[in-house]
Each structure stands twice: as C-alpha cells, then as structure tokens.
Amino acid sequence: MRALSSLLLLVAIPAALAVKSHDFKTCSQAGFCRRGRALSARAAAHPQWTSPYSVDADSLSISSDQATFTAGVKSAIYPDIKFGLEVRVHDDGVVRVKMDEVGGLRKRYDEAASWALIAEPKISKDIQWTVGTKDIRAVYGDKKDVEVVVSFEPLTVTLYRNGKEQVVLNGRGLLHLEHFRKKEDAKPEEVTSEEALESEGTQQVLKTPNLHAWFEGEEEDALWEETFSSWTDTKPKGPESLSIDITFPNHGHVYGIPQHASSLDLRTTTGESPYYTDPYRLYNADTFEYLADSTMSLYGSIPVMHAHSADSTVAVFNAVGSETWIDIAHSSVSSTETHWISESGILDVFIMPGPTPKDIFAQYTRLTGTQALPADWSLGYHQCRWNYVSSEDIRAVQKKFDEEDIPVDVFWLDIEYAEEHKYFIWDKKNFPDPVDMTNDVAASSRKMVVIIDPHFKRTSSYPVYQEAVDRGLIVKQKDGQTDYEGWCWSGSSAWVDFFNPAAWDWWKTLFKTYKLGDDKFSWTESTEDVFIWNDMNEPSIFNGPEISMPRDNIHYGGWEHRDLHNINGMLFSNLTSQAITVRGEVPKRPFVLTRAFYAGSQRFGAMWTGDNLGTWEHMAVGIKMVLANSIAGFAFTDVGGFFGNPDPEMLVRWYHVGAFSPFFRAHAHIDTKRREPYLLDEPYKGMVKDILRRRYSMLPIWYTAFREASTTGLPVARPHYVAFPKDEAGFSLDDQYFIGSSGLLVKPVTEKGAKEATVYLPPNELFYDYDSYNLYRSPATGKKITVAAELDQLPLFILGGSILPTRERPRRSSSVMRHDPITLQVALDASSSARGELYLDDGVTFNHQQGQIVWREFSAEKSGKGIKISSRDLTTQHLASAVDSVALTTYDPANAFAQSISSVRVEKIAVLGLGAKPSSVKVVGGKELEWEYSSGVSASGKKEGSSSLLVIKDPAVSVASDWEIVVQA
Incomplete structure (x- = not known):
C-alpha cells in the first residue's frame, strides 16, 4: 500500500485500514x-x-x-x-x-x-x-x-x-x-x-x-x-x-x-x-x-x-x-x-x-529563517492523484477543467511516471512526450509538479545512481565502508548522503534542462514549468526498522544516522529547492513540496500533513496540525485525505477546508475512484466550483499574508491566541483561525450532517458575516454565536476594522489574473475606521528583493460626518522607519513593476457598517462616483443585524497610486 501523501478529500475508511502501531x-x-x-x-x-x-x-x-x-x-x-x-x-x-x-x-x-x-x-x-x-x-x-x-x-x-x-x-x-x-x-x-x-x-x-x-x-x-x-x-x-x-x-x-x-x-x-x-x-x-x-x-x-x-x-x-x-x-x-x-x-x-x-x-x-515567499501560482488549486497514467490523461484532465470552467493551477504526477521508479527517467510507454505534455499545460498558464523521491534504484543502467556511486555519495552501512542497501519503490535502493558537501553541486546539475556533456546526466526531458515533490524523505525504507534507516548507518563526517535522523529530510528538500532556483538563466522562485522536515525547512518550500484517512476525525485534526506547523515557522502547509472514496458531503466539506489552507491540493490513493471536481453530480459540482472560485478571488489576501510571513515570521494560518493573546477564552481554540492580518476569521465545518456551527468571537469586537453582511457585536467577555452552515456554506467573518482586497473575475488559473482589477471590502469598526494591505510583485522571480513591488495600505477613517478612504505606499513608510528589509537605495515607488500594473484599477469598493446614507462620494481632485446604498445597522451603533452597505462603482483609481475617496454624509 502506498505510504505517501495526502491533502484533500476522503471518506469512510474500513477500520482495518489504520496505522500498524506495532x-x-x-x-x-x-x-x-x-x-x-x-x-x-x-x-x-x-x-x-x-x-x-x-x-x-x-x-x-x-x-x-x-x-x-x-x-x-x-x-x-x-x-x-x-x-x-x-x-x-x-x-x-x-x-x-x-x-x-x-x-x-x-x-x-x-x-x-x-x-x-x-x-x-x-x-x-x-x-x-x-x-x-x-x-x-x-x-x-x-x-x-x-x-x-x-x-x-x-x-x-x-x-x-x-x-x-x-x-x-x-x-x-x-x-x-x-x-x-x-x-x-x-x-x-x-x-x-x-x-x-x-x-x-x-x-x-x-x-x-x-x-x-x-x-x-x-x-x-x-x-x-x-x-x-x-x-x-x-x-x-x-x-x-x-x-x-x-x-x-x-x-x-x-x-x-x-x-x-x-x-x-x-x-x-x-x-x-x-x-x-x-x-x-x-x-x-x-x-x-x-x-x-x-x-x-x-x-x-x-x-x-x-x-x-x-x-x-x-x-x-x-x-x-x-x-x-x-x-x-x-x-x-x-x-x-x-x-x-x-x-x-x-x-x-x-x-x-x-x-x-x-x-x-x-x-x-x-x-x-522565515517562510520563503512562494511563487504566486503555487497558492492556487493543485490537482493530484496517484497516478495520472499518461500524457494523454493529463491533457484530458486539463481539457475537462477548461470545459467546466473550473480554475486550477497545477497538475501533479506521482511515482508511476518514472520507468521502474527511476526518478528523472520517464516511462516512455505512457509518457512518450513529457516536454510537449508540459508545454501543453504551460500554454494554459499552468504548471506541472513531478515527484522525486530520495531512494535510487541500484542498477548501473540508471545514470543518477551510478554517478552517485562513482562520486562516493551513498550513505554507508555501520562499517562506514559499504554502501547501504534498502528496499523502497524502486526495489533494491540506495540513498544519497546529502550531509556530504560533494553531493550539493552535483544534485543541482541533475535538474538542468540542457545537456551538460556525454558523461553527465541532466534532466533534458523537463522544462522550467516542472516543479518538484520530495516524498519518502524521512527516510522511508520498507525493510528498515520502523520503516526507516538503521540508526547505526554512517553519514559524512562519521556521524551515525541516529544523530541526525530528523534533519535528514530537510537537506533533501533544501538542495532540491536550490536546484530548481538555479536551473535556468534567470533564477526563479522554486516550488518544492516535502514530507519530512525540521526546524528551518520553512525556508525551502511547502509541506503537507501526510497519509491521513478519509474520516471526519482526520479532517478535523488536519486543521489543528496546520496551526501547529504554522506557529513552528511553517506557513506553507495543507490538510486532507488520501485513502478511500469520499461521499459528496465529505468531499464538499473537505474542499472548504482545503480552500482555506495555505496550500490547497486535492490528492488520492491509486485504488480510489477518480474524484476530480468536474465528475461530481449537481448540486455538489456547483458547490465545489464556487469554493474554488472563492479561493481564487481571495488570492490577493493569501499572497499578502505570505509576504508578511516571509518578512516577520507571523503565521499565515493564525491561531486565536496569536491574534488575541489576552483573550483566555480562546487559548485552546484550534477549530477556527484567522488568515494572516487580514481580519478574516474562518470556522471550517468538520461534522457529518451539520446544518449550523458555533463560532467564538473575541471580546469587544465587531464581526461581519462575509456572505450575508450580518453584523455581530461581542461584549467584554467575548461570546459564542450559532450560524447557518448548510453544505454550501462556510462560516466566514470579517473583523471590524479590516479592508480586504479581492479579485472577483473568474479565470482558469491565477497567472492570468495578475492584471485583473481589485475589489475592496471595507468593514468599519465602532469608530468608523478600517485598514488593510495589498502586496503584489511579478509572482515568479526574485525581483521583489530589488524593490520591484507594489505594497499598499488602504485605510478608512472618520472625516467630518462621513469617512475618507485612501491608499498610500507602505514600502516608503516602512523604509522610513527601518522596518522593512528592502534597501532604500533600490526602491522607487515608480519602479518597473509598479509601472507594469499602473492600469490595474480598483473596480469596486463595498463599505460595511456606514452610519448613514451619503450625500456624495467622490475622488479627491476627481469626479463624483456612482454608488448605491442599502440601509441596515451601523458599526457605530448598538444593534446587531444586517449591516448597511455602500457600494462604490468603478472608482477607477490605480492600485499602484496614492488616492483618496471622500464619502460625505
């Protein structure tokens, strides 16, 4: 049975399928x-x-x-x-x-x-x-x-x-x-x-x-x-x-x-x-x-x-x-x-x-170190199973996503793509044209992820293994001389010792997409649109003690495996990440998913929660695991199921969980039925499609949260005690959480047959229901509220005082959204103020380290009897206070990236909780704007209920520029 990955989706598993504790x-x-x-x-x-x-x-x-x-x-x-x-x-x-x-x-x-x-x-x-x-x-x-x-x-x-x-x-x-x-x-x-x-x-x-x-x-x-x-x-x-x-x-x-x-x-x-x-x-x-x-x-x-x-x-x-x-x-x-x-x-x-x-x-x-700032496309939806069986299978899956108008960014290949599980070597019977296949995926602005495990088949016909042997890079048996032999997917296998510095540059050369010479292997049947999944790197060894490596094996420097076991997997993903970064002429941000990790692994990529069961209990505990990993520095984690065939209810609920996790991947065991979202019957297919579109609409929020994690270490998925450290009633909460500093509070539903959910609100705060705009007020002691949670509903709230940037135009992938307009949702607090951030860069290169960015602060504040909504450059502000790491000499508000998105505008502003109907709404120094207002309770009042809503239509202000909009009462 496949002892590997998982993320999203699963259902009832027979009791016999459980961890073999012995x-x-x-x-x-x-x-x-x-x-x-x-x-x-x-x-x-x-x-x-x-x-x-x-x-x-x-x-x-x-x-x-x-x-x-x-x-x-x-x-x-x-x-x-x-x-x-x-x-x-x-x-x-x-x-x-x-x-x-x-x-x-x-x-x-x-x-x-x-x-x-x-x-x-x-x-x-x-x-x-x-x-x-x-x-x-x-x-x-x-x-x-x-x-x-x-x-x-x-x-x-x-x-x-x-x-x-x-x-x-x-x-x-x-x-x-x-x-x-x-x-x-x-x-x-x-x-x-x-x-x-x-x-x-x-x-x-x-x-x-x-x-x-x-x-x-x-x-x-x-x-x-x-x-x-x-x-x-x-x-x-x-x-x-x-x-x-x-x-x-x-x-x-x-x-x-x-x-x-x-x-x-x-x-x-x-x-x-x-x-x-x-x-x-x-x-x-x-x-x-x-x-x-x-x-x-x-x-x-x-x-x-x-x-x-x-x-x-x-x-x-x-x-x-x-x-x-x-x-x-x-x-x-x-x-x-x-x-x-x-x-x-x-x-x-x-x-x-x-x-x-x-x-x-x-x-x-x-x-x-902080979480590495990921490529923006990696925050989209990833579609994976063990295994898509051929090049034509990948093409057919992509075609069905497009026909059903369902967004997706990445397609994954598990171990069966490789001939006899010799990684880097394609099974030409089923994948005769790997470069053309990848290019077909890339033509729709999508990526591929392919698995590279750390065990190498012991045969002289496998150049990667033979080069490692010739260079003396294999982990040794306890005698310190004999290469260790174990058993894994490749059969009789060997493991490269990445503690040996001689392995480092060699490993990087393997990922070059061009030929290095007759005597050196490189992955010429790959492209820069292929990224990597490192699995089995605990290391997992089928015939070893505790399914791992003997503790008395010897690594570089004479150290026993027992001394460094928990570090071992980190070096594999570290070197793979470096290899992906430098494989082309222009360094690009890598995407490497690792299963094993240690302190510092957050610098190199993403991880996931492993081979869990498709049960409601596993769905629930996956959320807790994501939060625990997040506070230990690993912001880029996921949740999900792997074994079994989910019923539609569990599948929809797990998609909601995945859509509000930092890493969003659907994965399935080789023995499961196909469960791509387009295969669902209605109304479930429509529900999942809506969930996926919501994820994509919120990508600006997720990317901004990752920027914060990459510079401050603050987690993307944020437990209550982190967001409200004085609120003792929330110290043990782990079934609801906040997304970065955005003010988004999410409470996934992980109980079968649930029709409603209980949500805890911290003291002295206002929260708006994301969908209904209902306003809730929390007293000094905090309070619990019960809200509707039908299968198509996710309890989701905006903290009063927050401004959320979203992109509301449905697209096939995240890359084609980069120039889409922004919608701002302004949720006023009791003093009629709010703030939020939006961070943008090219999403792919490291040019952001040279100041090629747009980082804006949006704010709302009381102005006379109305409010003023404004945008200003945050990088300049932080540089002035020596807070940010971008060098002052390299940053210009009119940098090349900012100019490249100067036409990206704010197309709508929705203001929640305004006290009264405006008399005018206009851009300072500009025109009167079109708007609509519906009455309801205000943020400055005392009542709960449906909030007032002001919709400002197409203010047409640039996301890369300073501006002010005055809402006059």
Whole structure:
C-alpha cells in the first residue's frame, strides 16, 4: 500500500485500514526514553532530590564582549567526567544555553543548530554579567525587565520578566548527559549518600546506599544494544542520551513541537490523570494511515515550543537532531512542566523571551529563517492523484477543467511516471512526450509538479545512481565502508548522503534542462514549468526498522544516522529547492513540496500533513496540525485525505477546508475512484466550483499574508491566541483561525450532517458575516454565536476594522489574473475606521528583493460626518522607519513593476457598517462616483443585524497610486 501523501478529500475508511502501531516504538520500547522517564519517576518520588550537576565557579570565564560566559560543570555522581557550559545573550534578548562533554572518549553530535540556523546569531554588546557566590546573572532589555540567572549548585538557568519566572531549565533536576564510556569498564565506584553529602556542591538527602544506581538505574538498560521487532541496533558508541526538564512556571498553555495529530494546546502525558500515556515523539517516520488523536511521531519534527499566558508568551527551541520524546504535565492551571529526552546530541537550547507571540515569531525566525515567499501560482488549486497514467490523461484532465470552467493551477504526477521508479527517467510507454505534455499545460498558464523521491534504484543502467556511486555519495552501512542497501519503490535502493558537501553541486546539475556533456546526466526531458515533490524523505525504507534507516548507518563526517535522523529530510528538500532556483538563466522562485522536515525547512518550500484517512476525525485534526506547523515557522502547509472514496458531503466539506489552507491540493490513493471536481453530480459540482472560485478571488489576501510571513515570521494560518493573546477564552481554540492580518476569521465545518456551527468571537469586537453582511457585536467577555452552515456554506467573518482586497473575475488559473482589477471590502469598526494591505510583485522571480513591488495600505477613517478612504505606499513608510528589509537605495515607488500594473484599477469598493446614507462620494481632485446604498445597522451603533452597505462603482483609481475617496454624509 502506498505510504505517501495526502491533502484533500476522503471518506469512510474500513477500520482495518489504520496505522500498524506495532511498526513504531512506544517510549517503553525505546531504551533511552525508558531511562529518561525512570529518572523522572525516581526524582518525583523523592521531593528533596536536586540535580547532581553544578557549576565550577572557579572555572568561570566572561568574554570581552560581556554577552557570553563559559564554565566547567561537574557531576557529584561522576566526578571524573567533565562538562562545559556556555551561556550567551543575543542582541534580540534570546538566551542560548549550550552544554557538552569535555575531553570524553568520543565527540557528541553538535551540528544540529548549524543546519537549522540561517547564520550565527548576533551577540548583544550591552550585557553585563554580575557574578555572585551562588549565581551569575544579567539584567537587560529596553525596560531592564528581563533577567537571566544561572545558579551554580545545582545548575539551573532561569529567565525572569519583571521578577516573574518565565522559563526554568533543570528546575526539577532531570538534566543528564549520559557520558561516553567503555563497554568493558566496571561501573564507577559506588558513592553513598553520606559521601555525596560531604562532597562540595552536592545537596543530596536521599536514603539510598548508591547514588549512581539511583541516578541511572539499578540495571543497565539497553546501553550497548537494543532490539525492536526483528532489528538490532548495535549502538557502537554506547549510551549517549540527553535529558533536560524545562518548566514554564507561569504559563498554563503550551503549543508547537509538530508534527502530531493532536490538539494545538498540548495535552498532559504524565501524572495522575494524563490524557496520553506516551510522551510526544519527534522522530520523522512514514506513519501512513496515522491515528487522528495521538502523540505518535509523524513525518516531520520541529523541536520548538511556545508557552502562553495572558501576561506573556515565551518559547524554547531545542536544537537536537536525534529522536526526542517530550513529556508534558500541566501541574496547575497556570504552570506547565516539560521533560525532553533525546537519544544523542548536546544540550543546545534557545530561550526566547517574547513577551508577545509576535515577538516570539520574530525571535525564532531570526534564528531559523522565515517562510520563503512562494511563487504566486503555487497558492492556487493543485490537482493530484496517484497516478495520472499518461500524457494523454493529463491533457484530458486539463481539457475537462477548461470545459467546466473550473480554475486550477497545477497538475501533479506521482511515482508511476518514472520507468521502474527511476526518478528523472520517464516511462516512455505512457509518457512518450513529457516536454510537449508540459508545454501543453504551460500554454494554459499552468504548471506541472513531478515527484522525486530520495531512494535510487541500484542498477548501473540508471545514470543518477551510478554517478552517485562513482562520486562516493551513498550513505554507508555501520562499517562506514559499504554502501547501504534498502528496499523502497524502486526495489533494491540506495540513498544519497546529502550531509556530504560533494553531493550539493552535483544534485543541482541533475535538474538542468540542457545537456551538460556525454558523461553527465541532466534532466533534458523537463522544462522550467516542472516543479518538484520530495516524498519518502524521512527516510522511508520498507525493510528498515520502523520503516526507516538503521540508526547505526554512517553519514559524512562519521556521524551515525541516529544523530541526525530528523534533519535528514530537510537537506533533501533544501538542495532540491536550490536546484530548481538555479536551473535556468534567470533564477526563479522554486516550488518544492516535502514530507519530512525540521526546524528551518520553512525556508525551502511547502509541506503537507501526510497519509491521513478519509474520516471526519482526520479532517478535523488536519486543521489543528496546520496551526501547529504554522506557529513552528511553517506557513506553507495543507490538510486532507488520501485513502478511500469520499461521499459528496465529505468531499464538499473537505474542499472548504482545503480552500482555506495555505496550500490547497486535492490528492488520492491509486485504488480510489477518480474524484476530480468536474465528475461530481449537481448540486455538489456547483458547490465545489464556487469554493474554488472563492479561493481564487481571495488570492490577493493569501499572497499578502505570505509576504508578511516571509518578512516577520507571523503565521499565515493564525491561531486565536496569536491574534488575541489576552483573550483566555480562546487559548485552546484550534477549530477556527484567522488568515494572516487580514481580519478574516474562518470556522471550517468538520461534522457529518451539520446544518449550523458555533463560532467564538473575541471580546469587544465587531464581526461581519462575509456572505450575508450580518453584523455581530461581542461584549467584554467575548461570546459564542450559532450560524447557518448548510453544505454550501462556510462560516466566514470579517473583523471590524479590516479592508480586504479581492479579485472577483473568474479565470482558469491565477497567472492570468495578475492584471485583473481589485475589489475592496471595507468593514468599519465602532469608530468608523478600517485598514488593510495589498502586496503584489511579478509572482515568479526574485525581483521583489530589488524593490520591484507594489505594497499598499488602504485605510478608512472618520472625516467630518462621513469617512475618507485612501491608499498610500507602505514600502516608503516602512523604509522610513527601518522596518522593512528592502534597501532604500533600490526602491522607487515608480519602479518597473509598479509601472507594469499602473492600469490595474480598483473596480469596486463595498463599505460595511456606514452610519448613514451619503450625500456624495467622490475622488479627491476627481469626479463624483456612482454608488448605491442599502440601509441596515451601523458599526457605530448598538444593534446587531444586517449591516448597511455602500457600494462604490468603478472608482477607477490605480492600485499602484496614492488616492483618496471622500464619502460625505
């Protein structure tokens, strides 16, 4: 059965089709997780337990820039083992805490951060450390309200704001770096509790005769070898796991650590009444047909966690690339304890002080980068299945979309396009003319996406494989010499080691669309209208442990696969993205969809939520997963189903979900019936067509939201706690969300047979129903409203004070809409004001980085007894305040792109909530305009009901120019 992708659409799946849980480990089946949890249990059973790790104050050294200090760390249990500690404060207030074994038998893997970070962070020049007898501390921030304190004995790191604890590392004493040792060595000399009490810096009061046995366990547990199912992990380096407890003493809600099919607000996994019995697991795995409510690992891993309260938001990024388990305990309504247990690596934790969600996103993306600004066409509708069977099949599908006047931007090909699953090599029996086929698609302003998986068929007749072998680029077996062989779609397969720098330039050459020479392969049967889908890159290996690669395989630099497993898939999509960017003479924005990902993957493309089931439960949890991925930096995600044959009701509901997801793709398993939207009977076909057209009408909103994500890190799909961080009633909401800063609130319907839906509105706000224009007022406590949600309806609202730009002319694809006029929907707030943004560029190249853009702010404000609606250039405004990244020397409001769309006009303005019928509407310095007004409740009044509506007809003002329209009462 195909263990691959999914997005949109599915229905009832037989109960027998469900994840095979026995293929994947639980914590109790992973030796290092067992050991970490056992330490936690022993510590909890002895309330007076404190960590054996302490700072050697005599070794303290403060750098000349005063922002960094280093010190030695010693353990009361292993006095001969030395550790080094480094703490530094970045110029944005982020605190980085690193700890590693010093002078050990081996080196621990310390490269995870180097793959995730965009650059070495800038260190603050304003930090002054104060050294005391018990700790070292620094106070900083514009208001001097942030303090970081490193206590010596036991070692703890605490971040404070206004004297209030925000984040505590090792507060529960669970820090432990299992030091390297020799298998034949005897256990360290036993240290009794009495002796420990006499040793400097130790505060143990336990009544055990042997602290070593107490700390690491009475018996050795999978230190040197471990068996799971039929596979044995030899563990040649022995034990090397890392454990750290991170507590958020004044934050009762935590989010993040994707990817899991779970609620956005992370649930308790330990204690007296846990919701889950296993910790959340981060281990990239091909968990197809996954459970809809579970802590099981899925395809990607981002070890970042937000902690939130009405007072502040903080976050941690734990830069580790190995398998990691995270226990969560909500010890009270306002406090959360977490315990992170990793198989290998060093302690490298970034503490982000916030104090707002917006600050957290800025701090995190300064570390790992923002979402890449995608090509505009990639925000349209993508049509995919496993598999369109031939060139003529693709042509026929495109023809049917056009005949039914249904918009689509991209057609996808799964693995069957490739001869014997040798990627880059077309099956000429079914795809005899791949370039002509692609050109036929491109002639209708559309693109192709073709799958390239990371496993290569082991045969000398496959040039890609043979070149990789000749260059020595294949991942090795545990002996470090023999090329690894596994089994995947290609049969006997090999995997390129993308940690090897020698693979990088070679991989880029494969995507060139012209011949490089007789002895070099390039994809000449491709064009610049073909983009890439990277699947199976966890990596997925059918005959491997947990359907993946053996942990003792060897990568470049001698590192074991266990050390970097979660990073592996990111390098594949990273290099593919670079290859697509530079394949032509003019660099163009790539589109690469990846299934596996890590922190920083957002820089390289899109991801999706994997092989889910066609059930209502999976539809619902997909929304939660999109939100979790979004707050971890990945704005470009999707939702959907893969297995089964959807009934029309589920299909329509899932199209609504997809249309309001950042990435919108329909996909289906090879065994499913064809379900392209034009195959539906009425009224369902008409419903889906309307949904697709709405997506296309809102593309300016989506593209503007992606611009914001690409510069600030703020997510495109925005959870309630991000939009309204003070509203405690919304902290756990994950079934409704906002689209960027647009003011659009969406509540997808994910229940069978639903006729209505309940929507929560935050305090003291106005919301307008997008379709009926009904106005709702929310009191100081917020409120829930019940609205109609028939199958053809999606609860969708505009926040009062917002202005939405849309394009309302139906087209076959997004590319042909670039010069269409704009409609503005102005939703007034109680003070009769509103604002919104529109961002445009050529949508394809990188010319926007040289200032070839149009970025406008639209505003409405009270003017006398009426209102004034205006447009102004936002880039100039932001450059003046040094907010935006476009260099002032390269930006001109009359840039070439702005001139190219000077004829693009605003063709309609709809104003909601105006207080009274106007007496005139005119462009300042111009003519009186035509308009219509229908009475209803006003934004400045007190009543709810149908809003007043003013429609200004064809003001004919340019979207690239400054203008003002006065609405006179």
